Amino acid sequence: MDLRLTDEQHARREAARRFAADVIEPWAERIDREDTTPPSLQAALRASGYLGAALPTEWGGGGIDPVSHGLMTEEIGRVSSSVRSLLTVHDMGAQAITRFGTAEQKARWLPPLCAGEKIIAFALSEPDVGSAAQTIQTRAVERGNTLLLTGVKRWITYGLVADLFLVFAQCDGMPVALVVERETAGLHIKPVTNVFGMRGAMLAELRFDGVAVSRDCQIGPTGAGITFVASAALDHGRFSVAWGSTGIIQACLHACLGYVQQRRQGASRLKDYQLIRRQLADMLVAHTAARALCYRSACLRAQGDPRAVMETSLAKYHASAAAMRVATDAVHMHGANGCSEDYPVSRYLRDATVMGIVEGTHEMHQLALASYAFQRPYLLD
Structure with missing residues (x-):
């Protein structure tokens, strides 16, 4: 394994270091103190290209290699773990669509996610379910070509500002993954406050009261969630x-x-x-x-x-x-x-x-x- 950086990797690390120092670091203490990431910094991140840096170029992403991605993450995480967590959760959701989504789903969601025009959050944890993901209690009930989603998700990173949510539920005893849009009727979002660390990650609780989700929003087959x-x-x-x-x-x-x-x-x-x-x-x-x-x-x-x-x-x-x-x-x-x-x-x-x-x-x-x-x-x- 060659630990020497290529010129391109070195340049990307230096660019991330400058962005972190010039754009994020001046806000770092305020983010922690006020439990929020200011809208102006969110806008800077959306425009920076970092939200889509590791996503495929065919959908508008940066397509950077894993070493460059890691170095970028280290530099941003060095100045603010809260801001770094936005890149993390967005990448988790977008990468899931990249790997398991249909061609239509990729064409629908990946371009705005790669461009930073939309943010996706990862909604797995629940009030009574953390690491034991197989025991999630959120339910999805089939109604023709629609799934009715009922349950609560908690500790959802940047859930207060996300445009999309990758939500996991049980459907007839089998786990499913669904993309739910923020404005969907029956989805209620409230802040989770007074947290110990990463205070600016804008955590949310999501409550689904019979939220109707079309089958074409399901990522991967039933049972693979x-x-x-x-x-x-x-x-x-x-x-x-x-x-x-x-x-x-x-x-x-x-x-x-x-x-x-x-x-x-x-x-x-x-x-x-x-x-x-x-x-x-x-x-x-x-x-x-x-x-x-x-x-x-x-x-x-x-x-x-x-x-x-x-x-x-x-x-x-x-x-x-x-x-x-x-x-x-x-x-x-x-x-x-x-x-x-x-x-x-x-x-x-x-x-x-x-x-x-x-x-x-x-x-x-x-x-x-x-x-x-x-x-x-x-x-x-």
Whole structure:
């Protein structure tokens, strides 16, 4: 595996870094403090091309390679996990349509999704159902060529502004995936507030009161909603979260390097203490290791290697766990200042905590990766 970036990949990373610094970072603290992503920033993201960057060129997407996509995600996640989550959830829904949609469905939805003219949200979680996706309680009842959708979805990222929702339900005991438009009669949307981390992700609760959805809005066959459609979307989500977690580690290291060079304890700067230097070394190693696992996952995805799914899970598990450890150390390194919203490390810790829950908890990935370990993945070509 060649970890050297091509000129094109390097240019894309630098462009994403500039966009993150110039357009997103000035809003980062306000996004967290006010629990929202300002409309002007949403508009900038829609116009930037990043929402469709990884989608097929035939439908107007950027068609960028997985490494470039990951680097872009890391740079945006470094300054705001909330904004990064918009790219994640949009890509999850759009990629599901790309892979499992009919020709008519792709022609209908992918052009506006690739162009950023519409945003799609991923609606799987429910008030009483999180990681155990097979137990979803939302129901779809057949009425001729229509499905009547009843149930509640919760924790829907950017559900407050999404134009489309990829919704999962049970139909005669079999899971289905449906695209539901925001203005559909019977769909009620309300905000989910006072969340711990990623506060600007504009979470929503969706209530479906007999919402009529045409059969031509069903993605994939009945019975494939979780095993195929949701699983493929979650794989894309885990790839994004892995790179985003690596961005949080990078942000923590950068914040701590700046802080310990100017902060004094008596006559000495913090950077001169051995314990502090050990912690900085651990942060550097955590970032390097997380990025290397993300690179490996991206390269395998680019090659179409069947190991890519589990290697993405491995990268997500390691990077999100490392982000939480590093962010905890960053807060401690800042002392009482680390508990203040005047310093970004408190936000990094809250966001890192969420990263270990979304797209599969640490515990779920541990179970899957233990099974993967029995396949002796260390004997690699």
